[in-house]
Amino acid sequence: MKQGTKVELRVEEGGKITKVEVYQAAENKAPEAVRKLASEQLAGGKFKVYEYEVMGDGSEVHEIEMEMADGLVCEVSATGEGKLRYKECQVAPDKAPDAVKKGALAVVSGEIVEIEQKQGPGVDEYSVEIKADGVIHKIKLTPAGQVTGRSRKLTATVVIPAP
Numbered sequence: 001m002k003q004g005t006k007v008e009l010r011v012e013e014g015g016k017i018t019k020v021e022v023y024q025a026a027e028n029k030a031p032e033a034v035r036k037l038a039s040e041q042l043a044g045g046k047f048k049v050y051e052y053e054v055m056g057d058g059s060e061v062h063e064i065e066m067e068m069a070d071g072l073v074c075e076v077s078a079t080g081e082g083k084l085r086y087k088e089c090q091v092a093p094d095k096a097p098d099a100v101k102k103g104a105l106a107v108v109s110g111e112i113v114e115i116e117q118k119q120g121p122g123v124d125e126y127s128v129e130i131k132a133d134g135v136i137h138k139i140k141l142t143p144a145g146q147v148t149g150r151s152r153k154l155t156a157t158v159v160i161p162a163p
Helices: 032-041 098-107
Strands: 006-011 017-024 046-055 060-067 073-078 084-090 111-120 123-132 135-141 147-153
Touching (some): 032 060, 032 084, 098 111, 098 135
Antiparallel strands (some): 017 046, 046 060, 060 073, 084 111, 123 135, 135 147
């Protein structure tokens, strides 16, 4: 596995790992085709982080996050060959559709800490992160505010042997 600065695991309710994400601080770790796609899709953005992901089925995904001129962060998700999977951007809470905010807060009452919109071939959804009782809840919704998924973010400590 590639050396990274942060690792995230996605786990299903039954305990099956569905995704491993390794965050890289160096842009040059991303395949050239993905860097090119990111510069086209997120023109004018400043590199923030590269994510190398291995999905539960073994497929590999590459994502590049960039900070845009307005201060919000966007990312491009692609195959290693540079084929766009989706583009995801933060949305300022006052610019997000009311239906999305209301739909998320109907699931979990708390403070909205982040809203993102994901768009791409066959994808158009929002995710809303809400802090409630010290836990971050992530609610996925359609643009009309219909809930399509819900998860929680937990912090864990992983001990890895040093070389």
